[in-house]
Structures are given as structure tokens and as C-alpha cells.
Amino acid sequence: MPYVLLLLFLILMVMVVLNIKIVPQATVFVVERMGAYQATWETGVHFTIPFVDRVAKKVSLKEQVVDFNPQPVITKDNVTMQIDTVVFYQITDAKLFAYGVERPIAAIEHLTATTLRNIIGELELDNTLTSRDVINTKITATLDVATDKWGIKVNRVELKNIIPPREIQDAMERQMKAEREKRESVLRAEGEKRSQILVAEGEKESAILRAEAVREQKIREAQGEAEAIMMVQKALADSIKLLNEANPSSAVLTIKSLEAFQKAADGKATKIIIPSEIQSLAGLATSFKEVMTEPQAVELEGNKPSEM
Structure with missing residues (x-):
């Protein structure tokens, strides 16, 4: 027991x-x-x-992700492509999820494919390739309304891949290659243009520097000449000042005049204008020379032998 x-x-x-x-x-x-x-x-x-x-x-109750297989869709311009989608969803009502629909994930997949075909059927190929955000928004809104009675909230839908036909892919690749080559050529042209601009700017700056150097040299030469003239003029002024302070006699002034006339006469001028004062001095000098040389001439005559 x-x-x-x-x-x-x-x-x-x-x-x-x-x-x-x-x-x-x-x-x-x-x-x-x-x-x-x-x-x-x-x-x-x-x-x-x-x-x-x-x-x-x-x-x-966590947010879940399901990746559906690619679905064939036809665009408005009769281009067949493959599109696979990724759905992010979350269960908000467990009772409705358990009893609302049989195989809810499969139901979401079929609903996504149907909605995708309806949306793509209203778009042309170019719009389909460039309107992913619009397509995602429309599918999300449609699925969210349809899955409410299943206790499921669709947070967002993303188009994972859009696969056009092979010939369209080849054409797109050729177009992308042409655009890439165009961008490269544009970049090369811009680089060459920039290089030429830099070279021109360099030559311009070099020319400006050379001109500034020549200008600076001329300024320095002019300043040197001006300083030399000022020094000469200052020296002349100083000599005149000293001469005035010395109070020279008329004889000294006469000698200075003769020296100045001598320097003037040493030049290569073909015509010299002599002041009257210097002319009288010149005549005086000539008379003085004759007086000095006359006794010598008389002496020579006296010493001359008599003719027989």
C-alpha cells in the first residue's frame, strides 16, 4: 500500500x-x-x-522579417521582370493570428505578389526602376490594411531586387558604361582646363614678378641718379658757401673764371660763347704774354751777326 x-x-x-x-x-x-x-x-x-x-x-510579439522569392511582374510597357520583396511585420493580436487565417505567412506572400503586380502594372519600366520608395509605400499601406483582421501589422515592405530581362540589363550596362566614360572624359577635360589655368596663372605671376623687378630696378637707378645729383648739388652748394665765407678777391674770381673757361674749351663743342668779361681777360692775358716775350725778341735781334 x-x-x-x-x-x-x-x-x-x-x-x-x-x-x-x-x-x-x-x-x-x-x-x-x-x-x-x-x-x-x-x-x-x-x-x-x-x-x-x-x-x-x-x-x-517581436518584429519579424520574411524574404519572399522573386515574383514575375509585367510593367505598363509590357516588360516582364522579376522582383523579390522583404516584409517586416509584427503580430499585435495573438487570437486573430491563431484563428484569423490558415498559414498567415503564405497569405502575406500571396497578397504581396498580387499587390505588387497591380502597382507595377501601372508603371513603365523607367518609373519602376526609379520609384522604389513609392512602390514600397503603396505595398506597405495595402498590406497593413489587409492584415489587420489577421492580427498582423505590416511595418514596411522593401523591394530587394528588381531584375529586368537580359537584353534590357545589357542595354542598361552599356548606358552606364557610356555615362561612366562621359564622366571620366569630363573629369579629364576639367583637369586639363585646371592645369592650363594654373600654367597661365603661373606665367602671369612670373610676368608680374619680372615687371616688378624691372620697375624696382628702374626705381633704384632713378633714386641713385637723384641721390648722385643731390650730392653734386650739395657739394656745389657747399663749395659756393665756403667760397662766399672766404670772401675771395676779384683776382681769385678771375682765375676761377679762366679755369671754368678752360674746362669748357676742352669739350667737343664746335661753338663756344665767351662772356665779355672773359674776353677782356683773354685780351689782357695776350698783352701780358707779348710783354713777357718782347725783351727776348729784342735780345735775339741784338745778338744777330752783322752782314758783311
């Missing part, structure tokens, strides 16, 4: 342990009782009634 009681106690303990349910963070359990919806358990410890309650579904 004690063994039977012990066995029953162990069985009871196992059943109690098996019916203790711990709900982790960001997760809820959908519980059914006798096959009908009973409750939605949130984070914490819960107990089920053996053989009556069961956890029908464990639902994560």
Missing part, C-alpha cells in the same frame, strides 16, 4: 510539473479549453488543467 501511494504521489507531481507553463518575454500563449479559445497568456507562470486545457499556439 505505501508503494501505491508513493506512485500516485509521483504521478501527481509529474502532472503538476507538466501543467506548469512559463511564458517568456515578448511571447504569448493561446490557450484552449475543451477545444475552444480560453485565454491569451502573457509573460509569467501559468497552470493548465490536465486533460482540459492545452496551449494551442505560441506567438512571438
Whole structure:
């Protein structure tokens, strides 16, 4: 009998342990009782009634991502392309998610493909390739409204890849290559232009520096000549001042006049205008010379032998 009681106690303990349910963070359990919806358990410890309650579904409340396979779509200008999408969704109502639709992820995939075909069918190829943000916004809005009754909120939809036909890809690659070559040629032309501008600016600066050097040289030469003239004039002024202070006699002035006339006569001028004062002095000098030389001439005549 004690063994039977012990066995029953162990069985009871196992059943109690098996019916203790711990709900982790960001997760809820959908519980059914006798096959009908009973409750939605949130984070914490819960107990089920053996053989009556069961956890029908464990639902994560975290944002989830599902990547769907590429879907064929046709543009307004009859170009068939492949587009694969990525859907970011989050479960907001576990009861609706459990009982609202069978295979909800598959339902979202089919709804995404249908919505994508409807949107792309109104756009041409060029608009499809350049309007990703518009397409993403439209698909997100449509899916969010449609999945509300399934307890799902679609946060956003992204077009992962847009794959046009091979011939269009080749044409796009050739166009991109041509544009790249054009940009490279433009960059080279701009570089050459910049180089020429730099060379021209360098030559201009060099010419300016040479002109400034010539100008500086001429200024220095002019300043040197001006200083030389000033020194000569100062020396002349000083000599005149000293001459005035010495109070020279008329004889000294006469001698200075003769010296000046001598320097003037030493030049290469073909015509010299002699002041009257210097002319009278010249005549005086000539008379003086004749007086000095006359006795010598008389003496020579006296010493001349007589003719026989």
C-alpha cells in the first residue's frame, strides 16, 4: 500500500510539473479549453488543467522579417521582370493570428505578389526602376490594411531586387558604361582646363614678378641718379658757401673764371660763347704774354751777326 501511494504521489507531481507553463518575454500563449479559445497568456507562470486545457499556439510579439522569392511582374510597357520583396511585420493580436487565417505567412506572400503586380502594372519600366520608395509605400499601406483582421501589422515592405530581362540589363550596362566614360572624359577635360589655368596663372605671376623687378630696378637707378645729383648739388652748394665765407678777391674770381673757361674749351663743342668779361681777360692775358716775350725778341735781334 505505501508503494501505491508513493506512485500516485509521483504521478501527481509529474502532472503538476507538466501543467506548469512559463511564458517568456515578448511571447504569448493561446490557450484552449475543451477545444475552444480560453485565454491569451502573457509573460509569467501559468497552470493548465490536465486533460482540459492545452496551449494551442505560441506567438512571438517581436518584429519579424520574411524574404519572399522573386515574383514575375509585367510593367505598363509590357516588360516582364522579376522582383523579390522583404516584409517586416509584427503580430499585435495573438487570437486573430491563431484563428484569423490558415498559414498567415503564405497569405502575406500571396497578397504581396498580387499587390505588387497591380502597382507595377501601372508603371513603365523607367518609373519602376526609379520609384522604389513609392512602390514600397503603396505595398506597405495595402498590406497593413489587409492584415489587420489577421492580427498582423505590416511595418514596411522593401523591394530587394528588381531584375529586368537580359537584353534590357545589357542595354542598361552599356548606358552606364557610356555615362561612366562621359564622366571620366569630363573629369579629364576639367583637369586639363585646371592645369592650363594654373600654367597661365603661373606665367602671369612670373610676368608680374619680372615687371616688378624691372620697375624696382628702374626705381633704384632713378633714386641713385637723384641721390648722385643731390650730392653734386650739395657739394656745389657747399663749395659756393665756403667760397662766399672766404670772401675771395676779384683776382681769385678771375682765375676761377679762366679755369671754368678752360674746362669748357676742352669739350667737343664746335661753338663756344665767351662772356665779355672773359674776353677782356683773354685780351689782357695776350698783352701780358707779348710783354713777357718782347725783351727776348729784342735780345735775339741784338745778338744777330752783322752782314758783311
